[in-house]
Amino acid sequence: MAGLKSIARAGVLVAALGLMGGALHADNEPITIGLIIPLSPPGDPTAGQLIRRGAELAIEYYNEKGGVAAGHKLKLSVQDSQGRPEGGVAAYRRLVSEEHAIGVTGFFHSSVNLAANEVAKGMGVPTIGTQTSAAEITSKKYDVAFRTHVIDPVRVSAWLDFITQKGFKRVSLLAETSDYGVGLVDETVKQNQEKNVGLELQPMTFDRSSTDLTPLLLQVKAFKPQLLINIGVGQPMDLMIEQAATLGITPQTAMLISYDAPVRPQFWQLHPKNGAGLYFIAYYSPRQRLSDLGTWFAKAYEDKYKESPVYSSLNGFGDVAILAQAVDHAKSSNPKSIIAALEGGRFTSWAAADVTFPRAEGVYWHNWSPPVLILHYTDANQDWKGAVVVVEYAGTAAK
Numbered sequence: 001m002a003g004l005k006s007i008a009r010a011g012v013l014v015a016a017l018g019l020m021g022g023a024l025h026a027d028n029e030p031i032t033i034g035l036i037i038p039l040s041p042p043g044d045p046t047a048g049q050l051i052r053r054g055a056e057l058a059i060e061y062y063n064e065k066g067g068v069a070a071g072h073k074l075k076l077s078v079q080d081s082q083g084r085p086e087g088g089v090a091a092y093r094r095l096v097s098e099e100h101a102i103g104v105t106g107f108f109h110s111s112v113n114l115a116a117n118e119v120a121k122g123m124g125v126p127t128i129g130t131q132t133s134a135a136e137i138t139s140k141k142y143d144v145a146f147r148t149h150v151i152d153p154v155r156v157s158a159w160l161d162f163i164t165q166k167g168f169k170r171v172s173l174l175a176e177t178s179d180y181g182v183g184l185v186d187e188t189v190k191q192n193q194e195k196n197v198g199l200e201l202q203p204m205t206f207d208r209s210s211t212d213l214t215p216l217l218l219q220v221k222a223f224k225p226q227l228l229i230n231i232g233v234g235q236p237m238d239l240m241i242e243q244a245a246t247l248g249i250t251p252q253t254a255m256l257i258s259y260d261a262p263v264r265p266q267f268w269q270l271h272p273k274n275g276a277g278l279y280f281i282a283y284y285s286p287r288q289r290l291s292d293l294g295t296w297f298a299k300a301y302e303d304k305y306k307e308s309p310v311y312s313s314l315n316g317f318g319d320v321a322i323l324a325q326a327v328d329h330a331k332s333s334n335p336k337s338i339i340a341a342l343e344g345g346r347f348t349s350w351a352a353a354d355v356t357f358p359r360a361e362g363v364y365w366h367n368w369s370p371p372v373l374i375l376h377y378t379d380a381n382q383d384w385k386g387a388v389v390v391v392e393y394a395g396t397a398a399k
Helices: 002-021 045-064 085-097 110-123 152-166 179-194 214-223 235-246 292-305 311-330 335-344
Strands: 031-037 074-080 104-107 127-129 145-147 170-176 200-206 227-231 254-257 279-282 372-376 388-393
Touching: 031 045, 031 085, 031 311, 045 074, 045 104, 045 292, 045 311, 074 085, 074 311, 085 104, 085 110, 104 110, 104 311, 110 127, 110 145, 110 179, 127 311, 152 179, 152 227, 152 254, 152 279, 152 372, 152 388, 170 179, 170 214, 179 200, 179 227, 200 214, 214 235, 227 235, 235 254, 292 311, 311 335
Parallel strands: 031 074, 031 104, 104 127, 127 145, 170 200, 170 227, 227 254, 254 279
Antiparallel strands: 279 372, 372 388
């Protein structure tokens, strides 16, 4: 009897493993794609919601077309990381162990993506970083780790081109103490030396839970830089904009926002007086050509939300679409087969160029990148689609 019970338990285990990694799920069972995003502080909940919008429309697109891999419908399981590494790890474990997700995407905070990847390399279900740029996300060359976003070296090269173009010589960098912030500061110092740019840099960091940046900003003011690079994410970024203006640092000193938060619909509500004159990084412009899939998404997004899609939503859509296509390519829900499909396939996302994930050197491992743009708001309440493009630095999508 004990032997029969052991065999029965083994049968249950085999069935469970088959559900997670077999050729395909049962005929009537949807295939789950996991989405780990910040939906509450100290993360950036606005970014999380924008990514979620895109991901949900991707599920809608494929399900309306009959699903994937012999008619399997897709299901999205959304988890809140709160922008915390430990939150991302718990979410990844839950998605793989309980939800049987075949892939996990949506990552916005680099520290969350990095922490999840350390678990993923053991559990074997692939991740795709949607808006995470820290070098180690891909430079560790984990088989499970993929990314469709700008990496630190490219972002820094873009703003060094901007700095050179403007003739700036004294630059302050005020960064949060996250993998994102510290990585960008270190990369700027490194490229300034390697490329012999000759900048006098003032690098400083702050805890991302800070509610007053005045002491550090007073040091910036004393340094008298020509440019202040704002490397905060979410609330710290907004706080720096307002407090720098209150202290009289801006607009006399130019400020560059390190990512594309100023394209969000609520930006001018938060900064009605102090947004004009800001420079900011972006990854998408309406001047860019979209794929047929991207064109469908843009129309569907505008119909549903009555506004134009921004990059976070575009890439959230694209990453879920890539995972759906990988299941089709692999004809399997086995994570190893999906990883092989991601490595060897060509995929359609929102941009006109195909997406591929080469086993390339260093940070370019399993990485596809959109162009990096630096935009400039010249007037208050300016539509981001009309902002001046100051720098356009080619990513993979432009090749």
